[in-house]
Amino acid sequence: MANREKNSIVERPLILRAGSLSMLFEPELAFLRYICFGNREILRGIYAAVRDGAWGTITPEISNICLEAEQDHFKLTFDVNCWRKEIDFFWQGSITGDPQGMVVYSMNGMARSGFISNRIGFCVLHPIQECAGRACLVEKVDGKLERGRFPEAISPHQPFLNMRAISYEVTPTISAQVRFEGDIFEMEDQRNWSDASFKTYCTPLSLPFPFEVAPGQNFKQTITLRLKGTINEIPTQVSPAAGISFQVYQDVRFRLPDIGLQMASHSRPLQEEELTRLKKLNLHHLRVDLNLSDSTYPKIFARARSEALSLGIFLEIALFLGQSPDQELRAFIKELQRIKPKVSSWLIFHLGENSTSEKWITLARDFLSEYDGQAKIGAGSHQYFVDLNRSHPPAELLSLVCYPVTPQVHASDNASIIETLPILAQMAENAHHFMGGIPIAVTPVSLKPRPAPLIYSDEPDWSGDSLSSWADVRQSSLFGAGWTLGTLKYLSQGGVESISYYETTGPEGIMESSMNMRAMKRAKLFPGKVFPIYHVLADVGEYAGGMVLKTISSDPLTLEGLAFIKGDLLTVILANLTTKEISVALTGLKSQASIRYLSRDNAELACTNPEAYRAQVDELRRPETGLIHLKLGPYSLAHIETIQSNRKFNHLI
Numbered sequence: 001m002a003n004r005e006k007n008s009i010v011e012r013p014l015i016l017r018a019g020s021l022s023m024l025f026e027p028e029l030a031f032l033r034y035i036c037f038g039n040r041e042i043l044r045g046i047y048a049a050v051r052d053g054a055w056g057t058i059t060p061e062i063s064n065i066c067l068e069a070e071q072d073h074f075k076l077t078f079d080v081n082c083w084r085k086e087i088d089f090f091w092q093g094s095i096t097g098d099p100q101g102m103v104v105y106s107m108n109g110m111a112r113s114g115f116i117s118n119r120i121g122f123c124v125l126h127p128i129q130e131c132a133g134r135a136c137l138v139e140k141v142d143g144k145l146e147r148g149r150f151p152e153a154i155s156p157h158q159p160f161l162n163m164r165a166i167s168y169e170v171t172p173t174i175s176a177q178v179r180f181e182g183d184i185f186e187m188e189d190q191r192n193w194s195d196a197s198f199k200t201y202c203t204p205l206s207l208p209f210p211f212e213v214a215p216g217q218n219f220k221q222t223i224t225l226r227l228k229g230t231i232n233e234i235p236t237q238v239s240p241a242a243g244i245s246f247q248v249y250q251d252v253r254f255r256l257p258d259i260g261l262q263m264a265s266h267s268r269p270l271q272e273e274e275l276t277r278l279k280k281l282n283l284h285h286l287r288v289d290l291n292l293s294d295s296t297y298p299k300i301f302a303r304a305r306s307e308a309l310s311l312g313i314f315l316e317i318a319l320f321l322g323q324s325p326d327q328e329l330r331a332f333i334k335e336l337q338r339i340k341p342k343v344s345s346w347l348i349f350h351l352g353e354n355s356t357s358e359k360w361i362t363l364a365r366d367f368l369s370e371y372d373g374q375a376k377i378g379a380g381s382h383q384y385f386v387d388l389n390r391s392h393p394p395a396e397l398l399s400l401v402c403y404p405v406t407p408q409v410h411a412s413d414n415a416s417i418i419e420t421l422p423i424l425a426q427m428a429e430n431a432h433h434f435m436g437g438i439p440i441a442v443t444p445v446s447l448k449p450r451p452a453p454l455i456y457s458d459e460p461d462w463s464g465d466s467l468s469s470w471a472d473v474r475q476s477s478l479f480g481a482g483w484t485l486g487t488l489k490y491l492s493q494g495g496v497e498s499i500s501y502y503e504t505t506g507p508e509g510i511m512e513s514s515m516n517m518r519a520m521k522r523a524k525l526f527p528g529k530v531f532p533i534y535h536v537l538a539d540v541g542e543y544a545g546g547m548v549l550k551t552i553s554s555d556p557l558t559l560e561g562l563a564f565i566k567g568d569l570l571t572v573i574l575a576n577l578t579t580k581e582i583s584v585a586l587t588g589l590k591s592q593a594s595i596r597y598l599s600r601d602n603a604e605l606a607c608t609n610p611e612a613y614r615a616q617v618d619e620l621r622r623p624e625t626g627l628i629h630l631k632l633g634p635y636s637l638a639h640i641e642t643i644q645s646n647r648k649f650n651h652l653i
């Protein structure tokens with residue numbers, strides 16, 4: 001008998017099966033994820049998006065979910081409302097899966113108002129690990145067939161255009177075909193924005209956009225996934241009950257990048273307690289953005305120099321040239337000679353370009369070399385990796401190349417953010433390749449896309465409920481700490497030389513700053529409070545100049561971690577990236593370990609009294625044949641430290 005479920009709101013992901021296929025449906029986004037044949041992922045996801053004229057995605061409101069499901073087939077229907085300001089769009093969704101492994105996702109929508117849009121319709125995501133470099137067959141809109149391959153290196157432009165269907169191998173005896181109906185589709189390599197997928201989307205970018213949507217206009221589209229061939233075995237799946245393994249390989253090592261932060265965009269100077277806590281991170285540099293066409297930059301420059309001097313670190317100075325570059329650089333050199341900062345690197349950009357061209361690098365080098373011939377000259381992209389991928393600055397004029405990282409260009413849900421982590425290593429490896437191996441600076445890293453140059457404010461606006469349009473509530477969360485930990489792992493494995501993370505203080509920083517009580521109450525923030533991210537960077541800071549070890553998680557979408565070594569001191573930090581408690585088998589350690597947890601249970605202490613928290617040892621473990629078992633609660637982190645001689649722990653035994 002069919003299992004029928006009808007709810008206006010369904011909070012949990014729905015597990016669906018269609019023959020030999022399994023998948024998840026996320027009710028809050030109408031997102032069909034992780035369509036798998038056993039443990040082999042066929043599609044990363046299918047979803048429909050309504051975007052405004054600035055590419056903003058309208059958050060969907062899902063209702064009237066109705067599911068009829070048997071063991072090997074299902075039918076799911078639901079309603080979706082997308083509205084924001086002048087946009088009012090409604091669509092009905094239907095997803096079916098049959099015992100033969102065919103999945104059909106349809107949308108039938110109508111505009112209830114007139115508005116401007118860049119896109120309305122389906123996006124289909126192909127997973128990178130399973131598809132990159134593999135052969136495929138593309139059916140064009142005119143019926144012609146084109147043989148090709150999913151790109152191995154990150155493709156700067158669309159690999160396939162005018163698509164009606166795409167087929168590719170799942171196993172030696174099975175292929176998958178995805179068919180697109182209702183519009184013309186094309187594919188882009190989303191690794192350019194750190195997404196872990198090739199995205200096939202509707203409405204070619206070659207057509208004019210934004211376009212005008214008329215009231216009453218209909219949009220109908222269908223995505224069909226079919227398996228073809230002979231299924232001669234039942235696919236196997238790993239049971240979640242088996243737990244997750246995390247392996248440390250002590251013989252494979254990577255250089256730990258130089259770590260820095262951005263100067264805070266608010267005007268409040270760093271207080272003594274904030275300086276003391278920041279010094280404990282053993283930072284390498286402080287990034288400051290200077291718009292040389294803005295007459296107020298000398299004040300920002302002076303503050304940056306003062307804060308870097310107080311912290312005893314270098315400045316990473318991003319120079320943004322405007323309409324009069326020669327004049328601006330001459331004036332800047334006078335400021336430079338006046339305040340004499342200690343500079344590790346210059347990042348050269350032009351406000352009219354997304355990736356720095358040769359003439360601006362040459363011009364800036366002529367001026368800056370007179371001040372400090374040791375500081376590195378860098379250039380690249382100040383917005384997205386894709387800009388660097390499409391337009392390479394001349395490597396022979398540079399001592400480093402740079403680009404920023406943010407996980408929320410296309411999606412903002414936790415799962416999509418987690419998926420970006422392994423791609424960070426691929427981005428770095430690609431940049432090394434096309435830039436001839438020169439050092440890479442990833443700067444800045446932020447949860448949300450940042451303006452370039454950064455906008456510094458003397459008087460922040462506290463009139464609204466949100467502190468900043470660039471702030472993300474997860475900045476102060478355990479999840480934010482776990483994602484940051486993952487970025488350190490993969491950027492280190494990608495061989496980057498330096499990383500500039502969040503702001504020093506404030507809602508986009510690693511700790512809260514002092515502010516007026518009225519604003520604090522509205523924002524529910526507390527002066528002097530550090531964020532969980534602070535503890536990740538403090539742990540890393542203890543290993544400045546050390547090495548990162550190779551590590552592998554058996555389920556990187558659930559558990560990630562990082563291992564460092566310096567002398568005979570070795571530390572592993574693990575992060576549960578989900579809302580569920582997990583069991584972990586940690587292997588590769590050879591001596592007794594001290595374990596300190598950061599979880600919902602002790603986050604208040606860790607954030608309000610970080611010194612007391614960091615002095616704690618929650619438990620001691622002696623590995624059994626190199627194996628430690630532990631449990632991690634939702635979004636929890638574990639800091640596992642060992643010394644090969646065990647001398648540190650003798651007094652605790």
